[in-house]
Amino acid sequence: MSAIDDMALSDEALQAWMAIKTNPRPLVRTLSALDGFVTAAVTGPRFADPQDWMCPLMGLPRDVLAKLCNRSRRVCQRRQDPQLDQRDALRQTAGLCAPIRHQPSGGIDPRPWCQGFHAAMNLNIKKWKRLLDLNNPNHGLLLPILIYCVDKKGRPVLGKPRPGPDTAHFIEHEAYKDIALVIPALRELHYVTRYDDRE
Incomplete structure (x- = not known):
């Protein structure tokens, strides 16, 4: 274990x-939402500066890196390493980028992860806008994520789902499985604009 690992906060x-945390409040409140947010931040359109997403994400001031107290430093350190880990995971396997929070019943609850992803999109919405266009052929890449998201008023981002048991079953047991497939595709879509040279 490195000195950085010793300094970073545990998951709990x-x-x-x-x-x-309040004033300002972090954009997410759970580790699952945090993982979704980081996934969007490192696979979607590039932020001009990592502080543009890291500081709002954790509810820290913009100049946090210059004026870190010990506690804030530990919070930031905990998320800087997973950012790199997440990018490496994207290169190796899609399964690590999908929601993993389990419900008490044993099933997967993708909602917190998807809401975290959506929060990152909203923070950089001008650059995500083209994928939100229904006429964009790549719009479908967002559907397995956005189907679980609600807006600030609690309304489904994609609109009210079609009523019926088949739709309910699909949302609860099937739709999230495609997230592991669309994340590498989103990464590939944004790769050219994020990195200077391709691997």
């Missing part, structure tokens, strides 16, 4: 910190 401590 980080989630507790996010749950009570």
